[in-house]
Amino acid sequence: MFWQQIINGLTLGAIYTLVALGYSLIMGYLGILNIAVSEVFMASAFIGWTLLSHGIGIWLAFPVAAAAAGGISLLIEFVGCRPFLGADALMPLLSTIALSIVIDTVVANVWGSTPLSYPARALPSTLGQSLRIGSLSLSFLQLFTMAAAVVLCLLLTLLVRRTQFGRAVRAVGENRDAAGALGISVPWITSITFALSGVLAGAAGLLVGLSAAAINPSLGQDFGLQAIAVMVVGGVDNAWGAVVAGPLIGVAQALTTGYLSASYNGYVIYGLFILVLLFRPQGILGGRSLQARF
Amino acid sequence: MGSRAAGAVRGDRIVIIELGEGNTVRGSAWRRSVGVVSLSLVTLLMVTACGGTTPAAPKATTGTTGGQPAAAGETKLQGTAVRFGAILPITGALSAWGKHEEGALEQLQTVVNQHGGVDGVPLKIYIEDDAANPAQAATLVRKLATQDQVLAIAGPLTSSEVSAADPVAIRLQVPIMSFASSDPPLAGKFLPWGFRDSVNEYKMAGLTVPYFVNHYHIKSVATIYNSQDETSTGIATRILIPLLKQMGVKVVNESHPITMHFNSVDLAPQVTALKSLHVDGLVLGADFVPGIYVLQQMVKQGVDIPVIGGSPMVDGVTVTAAPTIPVVMPATYWPTETTPASVVAYRHTMVAWYKAHSYPAGTTPNMYDVNIHDAIEMFIQAVEKGGVSNNPAQLTQDRTKLATYLKTIKNFPGLGGRFSMTAKGDGTKRVYVMVTHNGQWHMVTSKVV
Numbered sequence: 001m002f003w004q005q006i007i008n009g010l011t012l013g014a015i016y017t018l019v020a021l022g023y024s025l026i027m028g029y030l031g032i033l034n035i036a037v038s039e040v041f042m043a044s045a046f047i048g049w050t051l052l053s054h055g056i057g058i059w060l061a062f063p064v065a066a067a068a069a070g071g072i073s074l075l076i077e078f079v080g081c082r083p084f085l086g087a088d089a090l091m092p093l094l095s096t097i098a099l100s101i102v103i104d105t106v107v108a109n110v111w112g113s114t115p116l117s118y119p120a121r122a123l124p125s126t127l128g129q130s131l132r133i134g135s136l137s138l139s140f141l142q143l144f145t146m147a148a149a150v151v152l153c154l155l156l157t158l159l160v161r162r163t164q165f166g167r168a169v170r171a172v173g174e175n176r177d178a179a180g181a182l183g184i185s186v187p188w189i190t191s192i193t194f195a196l197s198g199v200l201a202g203a204a205g206l207l208v209g210l211s212a213a214a215i216n217p218s219l220g221q222d223f224g225l226q227a228i229a230v231m232v233v234g235g236v237d238n239a240w241g242a243v244v245a246g247p248l249i250g251v252a253q254a255l256t257t258g259y260l261s262a263s264y265n266g267y268v269i270y271g272l273f274i275l276v277l278l279f280r281p282q283g284i285l286g287g288r289s290l291q292a293r294f
Numbered sequence: 295m296g297s298r299a300a301g302a303v304r305g306d307r308i309v310i311i312e313l314g315e316g317n318t319v320r321g322s323a324w325r326r327s328v329g330v331v332s333l334s335l336v337t338l339l340m341v342t343a344c345g346g347t348t349p350a351a352p353k354a355t356t357g358t359t360g361g362q363p364a365a366a367g368e369t370k371l372q373g374t375a376v377r378f379g380a381i382l383p384i385t386g387a388l389s390a391w392g393k394h395e396e397g398a399l400e401q402l403q404t405v406v407n408q409h410g411g412v413d414g415v416p417l418k419i420y421i422e423d424d425a426a427n428p429a430q431a432a433t434l435v436r437k438l439a440t441q442d443q444v445l446a447i448a449g450p451l452t453s454s455e456v457s458a459a460d461p462v463a464i465r466l467q468v469p470i471m472s473f474a475s476s477d478p479p480l481a482g483k484f485l486p487w488g489f490r491d492s493v494n495e496y497k498m499a500g501l502t503v504p505y506f507v508n509h510y511h512i513k514s515v516a517t518i519y520n521s522q523d524e525t526s527t528g529i530a531t532r533i534l535i536p537l538l539k540q541m542g543v544k545v546v547n548e549s550h551p552i553t554m555h556f557n558s559v560d561l562a563p564q565v566t567a568l569k570s571l572h573v574d575g576l577v578l579g580a581d582f583v584p585g586i587y588v589l590q591q592m593v594k595q596g597v598d599i600p601v602i603g604g605s606p607m608v609d610g611v612t613v614t615a616a617p618t619i620p621v622v623m624p625a626t627y628w629p630t631e632t633t634p635a636s637v638v639a640y641r642h643t644m645v646a647w648y649k650a651h652s653y654p655a656g657t658t659p660n661m662y663d664v665n666i667h668d669a670i671e672m673f674i675q676a677v678e679k680g681g682v683s684n685n686p687a688q689l690t691q692d693r694t695k696l697a698t699y700l701k702t703i704k705n706f707p708g709l710g711g712r713f714s715m716t717a718k719g720d721g722t723k724r725v726y727v728m729v730t731h732n733g734q735w736h737m738v739t740s741k742v743v
Contacts, residue, residue, distance in 0.1 A: 001570040008562040015560075105385070112654060114390040114611055115586055137595070212559045213590030214615075216583060218387060222557035257563035262553040263521050 003136055005254040011142040011211065013250025014149035018204030019227035020234065020242040021156060022197040028237035029160070029173035030193055031089065036076050036096040038224020039103035040198050044069035044205030045215045046111045052122040061122075062206055069202025070195040072103070077194035082187065085176070100220070108217040115214035123210060145207050152200060153243050159196075160239070169193055226253075229273045235286020244284055248272075371677070373684040375418040376411070378673050379438030380666065381449030381459065386425030387556055387583060388451060390609070391662055393653075395473075396421055398663035399448075401647045402670055412674050415684060419670065424450055428458035435459045439468040443689055445677065446470065446696050448669040451662065453477035453525040460484035467690065469697040471672070473665035476605055477525050478533065482718030489700055489719040491669050491708075495604050496533050497743040498624035498725050502602060503537040505727050505738060506622045510600040512575040514544040516568055518588055519579025521553035529604035530579025538577065546571050554584055561591040569597050578621075581606035589616035608661055613730045620731040627661040627710045628726040628737050640664075640709050661710070668708035676700055712742075 022037040044065045051061035080099045084091035123141065130139040160166035171179040172189045180186045208223070209215050230249050234241025249269055256268045276283060380399055383392035399419050406417045420442045424430040431450040438444045439462075446469040450459050453475040460480075463470040464487050472488075476495035506512060515538060519530035535545050552564050565588065568576065576592075578585055578601050585607050592598070593616045601621045608625045629641045641659055648657035673696065677684065680699030682692045706713040711724040726740040 001566055004566045005563055008560075008566055011562070012560050108385065108389060112390060112393070113387065113583075114609075114654075115583055117590065117615070208559070213561065213587040213594070215559070216387075218557050219559055222555075222559060254563040254566075257552075257554075258567040261521070261551070262555055262558065262564070 001258060002255075005258040006251055007136065007138050007142060009251030009254030010247050011145055011250070012254060013230075013247030014146045015204050015208050015211075015223065015246075016227050016230045016250055017149040017242045017246030018152060018207070019201055019223055020230035020246060021153060021239055022201035022204070023227055024231045024234075024236050024239065024242055025156065025193060025197045025200065027231065028239075029169050030190060031173065032081055032092045032096075033089075034073075034076065034081070034096045034194070034197065035093065035224070036080070036100040036103060037073070037197060037201050038220035038227065039100040039107075040069050040072050040076070040220075041201040041205045041208075041223060041227075042215070042217060042220030043072055043103055043107055044198075044202035045209040045219060046107055046116070046205075046217075047202075048206035048209050049111070049116050049118055049215060052119055058122055058124060058127075058210075062203070065206045066199045066202035069205060070198040073194045073198025073201070074191055076198075077191050081194070082190070085186075085190070100224075104217055104220065111217070113217055115216045117214040118209050127210075141211055145211060148203065148207060149246065150243060152203065153239050156196075156200070156239050165189075165192065226269060229269050231283075232273055233276045233283055235283025238283070238285040241283050241285035371413045371415045371682070371684040373415060373686055375416045376674075376677055376684055377418050377420065377442060377444040378670060379420045379422065379434075379442060379444040379447040379449075380670075381422050381424050381431055381434050381438070381447060381451075381455070382666075383426035383451055384421075384423035386427065388426040388581070390583075391451065391474075391660070392423065392426075394657070394660055394663050395451075395666045397648055397651060397653060398644065398659060398667050399670065400651075401644065402667055406674070412677055417674070420444060424455060426450075426452060426455065428455045431455040431459040432462045435462040435468070435470065436466065439463070439466040443686065444468070445682065445684070445689070445692055446673045446700075448473060448666050448673070451475070452523075453480055453528075454523065456480055456484070456488070456490070457524075460488035463487050468693050469673075469700060471669045471700070473669050474605075474662050475525075477528050479528075481716075481720050485719045486701065487697055489715065491665050491672065491710075491713060491721045492605070493624075493626055493721050493723060493725055493743060495529055495624075498605060498626075499529075499533045499537050500743065501725055501727050501739065501741055502622050502624050503534060503541065506575065506600065506602045507538065507541045507543055509738075510575060510620070512538075512543055512600070514546055514573045515575045515577050515602075516547045516552065516571045516573045517545065517577040517579065518552040518554060518564055518568060519577075520556060520558075520581070520584050521551075522555045523581070525606065526579040526581060526604075528579075529606070530577050533604070534577045534579070534602060543575075545577075546573055554580070554588070556584060558584055559587060561587045562595070564588065565591040565595050565597060568592070569595055573599065575599050576601045578603040578607065582609035582612050586611055586615035589619055589621065592616060592619055605661070608728065610658070610660070613735055614733050617731070617733040620729055622727065622729050625661050625726045625728045626721075626723055627659075627664045628728070628735075628740070629659075630737075634707075636707075637709050640667075664709045668706070668710055668713060671708065672700060672703060672706055672713075675706070676703075 019041050026032050026034045047068045048061055048065040076099050080095035081092040127141045127144055130137045168184045168189050171184055172186050176186050230242055230245045234245030252268050253265050256264050382395050383389055384396055403417050403419045411417050420438055422434040424434050438447050448471055451474045456472045456475040460470055470488050472490045474492050475490050476492045478494050478496040481494055517530045520526035552567050554564055576599055598618050603623045605624050607623045629637050644659040676696045676699035680695045682695050704714045714722045716722055724740050724742045727738050729736045729738055
């Protein structure tokens with residue numbers, strides 16, 4: 001059971017990593033905690049369900065759902081963040097909390113709260129197969145989920161570190177006014193960053209829909225809180241921190257559930273969260289502490 | 295219209311239609327029209343089945359049913375509306391149920407008012423959403439009792455909500471009837487104001503557990519339950535496990551149960567732990583939302599063992615969640631073409647209603663829709679026969695009369711079957727042992743408990 005729980009935890013952790021990347025892209029570079037990322041993640045799982053239920057193939061549904069999530073995130077930026085840029089950091093936080101409730105309500109009204117399962121035919125036969133080593137089972141979907149987390153993180157790092165856009169994002173993150181004075185379109189960069197954050201969360205939403213038994217509108221609440229923990233534990237300004245912390249928290253959760261009880265998950269995950277805040281506030285791989293961001 | 299005349303009109307509309315073999319339908323005018331439709335359907339079915347042979351026409355007689363017929367036809371209803379309240383989880387984790395019940399109540403109010411209301415006075419149901427939140431349920435009891443001045447309240451849904459809401463109802467002295475709570479410790483706890491028209495879960499488990507053990511040759515079980523929900527925890531640990539142990543079944547993880555939470559979506563760790571225990575069956579303490587996650591994860595991990603759950607597992611999605619895994623659970627509503635015509639007709643009516651009101655395709659009435667419908671029908675009967683004046687100035691006395699009537703209600707012909715109130719304020723009615731397998735409901739046995 002131990003190694004199977006490790007595999008379960010790594011898969012869960014990969015989903016946490018992707019959602020956490022959505023958070024940390026905005027938090028780490030723009031200094032805004034967009035609470036609604038978790039609901040974008042949830043909404044994309046439902047958009048993916050609709051696409052797949054209408055017979056659209058997974059390889060098309062995946063980018064479409066991710067792009068739709070990017071669009072929702074863009075809307076959040078327009079409505080919930082842009083009007084408050086330059087105001088107290090609490091303002092966008094509060095407005096995104098409100099927007100997350102709005103998204104949750106919209107999804108519940110459009111798709112209902114009855115759990116929805118992705119159609120069995122949605123999963124390509126290759127991804128549906130499993131490797132069996134003794135009593136251990138590792139599906140190709142689990143492998144794909146873990147690989148997706150690593151690849152997307154790599155792409156994100158390259159984008160932020162090696163491109164003109166990435167330099168602009170970092171400049172805006174350092175000092176909005178100075179970046180604007182240097183000719184960088186701060187609103188444009190902010191919008192694109194939000195959209196990218198949504199795309200990452202959207203990819204995670206579809207992956208969780210494929211791997212979990214069913215989806216419902218409360219999906220975002222559970223994964224969102226864990227993903228914030230992953231972001232903080234890993235380090236808000238380093239994407240690779242989420243790649244380390246996601247599996248760490250996922251495995252801790254799986255082992256706690258398997259050997260103790262799911263009731264102890266809160267102690268383990270948020271205990272770790274508090275310990276990191278107390279003794280390494282910049283996170284495992286982070287460069288700047290949360291406190292230093294404000 | 296004088297009080298006697300109003301009563302007489304209403305009395306004239308109370309009809310029992312004998313269908314043969316003990317099946318009866320009681321109806322007011324609208325219910326009689328439903329009965330006519332039903333009889334037509336039954337006739338059509340019989341004609342089809344018998345290759346064109348026309349069956350003998352059923353006879354209709356007048357009479358009364360239900361609890362004490364005291365004061366029938368002697369009190370004129372006053373006021374501009376007969377007000378009842380309803381507390382439902384229209385949003386939140388259990389909104390799939392709450393929205394169903396909201397539709398059932400809207401349909402009931404519409405039909406009753408189309409047929410003259412309650413003794414000529416319009417029926418008004420104040421529907422409130424508590425999102426399955428106990429604190430919200432308690433607040434809404436206060437709102438309905440004091441602001442809306444309702445005679446009685448149907449709801450709330452879960453035992454957790456009932457535990458918070460009913461003490462407020464006691465303080466405010468307003469009758470309240472849950473339509474789904476089945477936690478045994480709540481039986482009689484909130485009398486003389488708190489009732490339930492659902493059946494105590496312990497009584498229902500008395501039917502499901504023997505079937506589960508004997509039919510599937512269960513020698514050992516493990517348990518998974520939602521530790522955030524008191525009812526789910528109670529069903530697993532205080533009801534099913536003791537009954538299974540009484541039958542000699544070994545519970546392998548009683549001291550280290552596997553738990554989950556409301557928002558748990560990825561149940562892989564729980565099912566991996568279950569798989570390692572190598573048991574014959576699973577005791578699942580959950581309502582259907584986290585419950586089906588467990589079932590589907592069991593399919594993914596190839597754990598095809600029989601499952602036993604409580605009444606909160608009963609939902610349409612449970613049927614299709616894991617076709618390869620048999621799931622045993624109790625229900626108090628099982629509509630087939632052989633059940634009383636009123637039940638069949640109600641099903642057809644509600645299917646059309648849900649379709650016309652943009653509910654998801656294929657929506658049919660469920661056990662709790664029927665229970666809340668029956669709760670309001672019992673309230674109406676209590677108003678009609680319990681000497682309620684509906685005079686706003688006599689609200690306190692009217693609520694007392696209504697509660698007194700409910701306490702003694704017997705043999706009420708509800709859509710969920712004949713219903714009688716126990717001394718503890720719970721329901722006695724027919725319970726069906728349901729098994730889902732291969733994507734179908736199977737009713738294996740039933741008994742009045």
